Amino acid sequence: MKKLLHRYFHSRFYEILTATFQPLLPLVLLGTYAQALLVAAFSRNGFFTEVFGIKSWLPGYALIRQGLSMLTAYTLGLLGLLTAIFAARAVARRNPTLAMLVAGVGFLVLNTTRLAMLGPGLGLGGLLMGLVFGLLVGWLLNLARPRLTASLIIIFAVAIRLGLNALAVGEISPSFTGIPHGGVGVLLAVIANSVLAWFGLTPLIDPLSPLLTGPTATANLTAVLAHKTVPYLTTIGTLYRPFALFGGVGGTLGLIIAILLADRRRTQRQLAKWSLVPGLVNLNLPLLVGYPLLLNPLMLIPFTLAPLAATALAWVALHLHLMTAAVYHVPATTPGPMLAWLATNGNWPALIVAVIGLAASVAIYWPFVKMLEEVAPDV
Structure with missing residues (x-):
């Protein structure tokens, strides 16, 4: 077991995961603390909101809530997008800056609805999709002429998004329903x-x-x-x-x-x-x-x-x-x-x-x- 684990932790895949997620950790901590305060103390059904009645005595309650909402949205709400960007950089050996740009734009395109609104797949629900898309972009740019490949990736992303819009698919992140009960x-x-x-x-x-x-x-x-x-x-x-x-x-x-x-x-x-x-x-x-x-x-x-x-x-x-x-x-x-x-x-x-x-x-x-x-x- 230890030999297998040693091989895993020294594999190229683990190296890519580390290079993708470690730069995001400060942003994740900031966003998670903002979300923790928001849901526990500055939401209607938060535990500390209900126990201490914070809304009734804290000055600027609504303003603080708005600020925490913005912090959460612009950190955790963009985590899928940032994962795609950093994954592309981790994989690309030829022009990593271009890989980051293409992964970011391409993932934005794929998660934009037909009303030109950004979809929830850009956030936590898009972690896996962002990782896979970033890996794919970086790998493709390693194979052929980077500029031509980058253009083709963006064109294909736009074509896929237009096709999804025509089918009235608002986002590409998977969702699950039908939770069972009993035994x-x-x-x-x-x-x-x-x-x-x-x-x-x-x-x-x-x-x-x-x-x-x-x-x-x-x-x-x-x-x-x-x-x-x-x-x-x-x-x-x-x-x-x-x-x-x-x-x-x-x-x-x-x-x-x-x-x-x-x-x-x-x-x-x-x-x-x-x-x-x-x-x-x-x-x-x-x-x-x-x-x-x-x-x-x-x-x-x-x-x-x-x-x-x-x-x-x-x-x-x-x-x-x-x-x-x-x-x-x-x-x-x-x-x-x-x-x-x-x-x-x-x-x-x-x-x-x-x-x-x-x-x-x-x-x-x-x-x-x-x-x-x-x-x-x-x-």
């Missing part, structure tokens, strides 16, 4: 969520989306308020969302703790410290691009197993009647295990189960962190 369906959704996020695609279940919505959540809450048995125990809202998304998709709050406890590399410890604050409100983009988690074959294992273990622990506790079901709506930005505690109306066994699930996540990430410490360079 195996929940476990499959947990796996799918981690895999999609690992690829840099939009996950099925966004940690920042409303916690308990839909007919099953409504039926559960109605039953509890009427002092009846909860009809739907095994759902995304009762298992995965309150117990397995601490720190974001992959339960990466456990990874942050494991890094701080076990990783002696200075750069990675610093990254974990910077990631802790947004991780408490379930944002993990700095870890995805900086640790790195994205497209790292080793880290896909704990990135999937950690939320699976936390979900399974919650399932066992719920079906053994050791705790009550999470049926109450609370802000999605509620820090860590408090999410489960508040969603169960202050049920202490639920809090204990959530803490055990977090500890299990740390234990699962721990050996992988130690393995990376031995074989991965500290960049």
Whole structure:
């Protein structure tokens, strides 16, 4: 295993990923902190907004909110585009400046709607698409005369965009719907969520989306308020969302703790410290691009197993009647295990189960962190 990992971390592919994402990390940190403040303290459903009533007493609340929105939009909202640009530069051996220009313009063209508006594929939903497009542009410019190839790439991008506009396709970033509930369906959704996020695609279940919505959540809450048995125990809202998304998709709050406890590399410890604050409100983009988690074959294992273990622990506790079901709506930005505690109306066994699930996540990430410490360079 260590030999394979050593080959991976010294491969051309890993070199390209590092050259693509490392320059973006300061921008990612800035944007993630702005987004954390925006969604947790300056949005209507933010945890700190509701707990402290910030809007009612903070001067300039609306202006600060507007500034945070702009920071988030012009950092994280352009991350797919910037990924394409830096990936092209990393691959191009002949005229990297031209490669960056062509990748940027081409990706903008592909993500422009027929109303001349920029599509959401330029942001987080376009990470994988941006990476693939940048790699393709850089590779093509290495093959033939750069100026002619650059012109052809832009022409083809315009032609593809016109074709998509004619078909009324607004964006090229993939989206996913139809989240299953019940038993195996929940476990499959947990796996799918981690895999999609690992690829840099939009996950099925966004940690920042409303916690308990839909007919099953409504039926559960109605039953509890009427002092009846909860009809739907095994759902995304009762298992995965309150117990397995601490720190974001992959339960990466456990990874942050494991890094701080076990990783002696200075750069990675610093990254974990910077990631802790947004991780408490379930944002993990700095870890995805900086640790790195994205497209790292080793880290896909704990990135999937950690939320699976936390979900399974919650399932066992719920079906053994050791705790009550999470049926109450609370802000999605509620820090860590408090999410489960508040969603169960202050049920202490639920809090204990959530803490055990977090500890299990740390234990699962721990050996992988130690393995990376031995074989991965500290960049």
